[in-house]
Amino acid sequence: MDIPEEITELWNRYKLDEKVKKHCIKVAEVALKIAERIKKSGHDVDVDSVKKAALLHDIGRSITHDIDHFIHSGKIVRKEGFSEKIARIVERHFLCGITKDDAKRLNLKVYGDFMPETIEEKIVCYADKIVRNCCEITFEEFLKRLDELKDRYPENEWLIEKTKKRAIKLKRELEELGGL
Numbered sequence: 001m002d003i004p005e006e007i008t009e010l011w012n013r014y015k016l017d018e019k020v021k022k023h024c025i026k027v028a029e030v031a032l033k034i035a036e037r038i039k040k041s042g043h044d045v046d047v048d049s050v051k052k053a054a055l056l057h058d059i060g061r062s063i064t065h066d067i068d069h070f071i072h073s074g075k076i077v078r079k080e081g082f083s084e085k086i087a088r089i090v091e092r093h094f095l096c097g098i099t100k101d102d103a104k105r106l107n108l109k110v111y112g113d114f115m116p117e118t119i120e121e122k123i124v125c126y127a128d129k130i131v132r133n134c135c136e137i138t139f140e141e142f143l144k145r146l147d148e149l150k151d152r153y154p155e156n157e158w159l160i161e162k163t164k165k166r167a168i169k170l171k172r173e174l175e176e177l178g179g180l
Contacts, residue, residue, distance in 0.1 A: 001025055007055045010080055014062035022134040028054035030136055031127035034179040038119065041178030046120055052082065053089035054124045070094035071110050085120070092116040093125045095159070096166035102159065116170070123179065126170050139171055 003025070011021055031054040032047065039045045060072030074091030078084070097115035098106070116125040129142050137145075143164060150160045174180050 001029055003055060004052065007052065010056070010059065010076075014059060014076065016059060016062045019133065020058050020061050023131060024055050024058055026131045026134045026136065027057060027124070027127045030131055031123050034123050034127060034174060035120075038123070038174070038177045038179040043119065043177055045123070046085070049083070049085050049089060050120050050123050053077075053086045053093075053120065054127060056082070056086070057090050057093045057124060057128060059090070067094075067106060068108050068110075070098075070114065071108065085118075089118070089121045089124050092121045093128045095163045096125060096129065096170050102162070106159070119177065122170055122174060126167075126174055129167060129170075139167075142167065 028051055031050050035045045035047045035050045039047065056077055057073060058069065059076050060069040060074070062076075063069070063072045070091050070093060073093075074087045077087045077090050092114050093116070094114065098108075098113075099115060100113045103110065103112060103114070116122045130137055130139055132141075132145070146160050146164050146167075150157050153160075171180065
């Protein structure tokens with residue numbers, strides 16, 4: 001994959017871990033496949049924004065691997081002069097979105113709405129769900145992983161169940177657009 005120089009410079013400036021870079025590259029590859037299919041089906045998709053946002057979606061992991069890494073990703077992307085569109089795609093990739101109420105319940109410092117709304121936001125969000133580390137997995141494997149997390153973190157069962165429902169809805173929407 002051809003990675004824009006501005007992205008590699010940012011990765012290097014923030015000393016992003018190689019494993020995270022490889023994950024971002026794979027997410028970008030998957031997201032671009034979905035975006036191209038949707039575009040061929042006659043829908044308007046900003047493929048360049050999908051690529052850049054997918055490559056940057058985990059830049060916040062250069063600061064933390066905690067649950068709020070997506071918030072840091074959005075802040076970094078804005079600080080570095082990328083468009084608001086790319087920043088919103090980046091910060092709406094986590095789980096299958098976080099509502100304002102979810103953010104409060106998780107005690108996040110920012111109580112915003114981080115639900116994917118645009119086609120581009122949904123594409124990157126979904127692509128991130130079906131990439132584990134640097135390997136593409138099936139949607140069923142993703143759902144199985146959620147079940148494993150529910151067993152491991154029973155205190156977050158409420159969020160995992162919401163994520164599962166949101167993921168199924170997200171997959172259905174992308175299928176209807178011709179992307180899957």
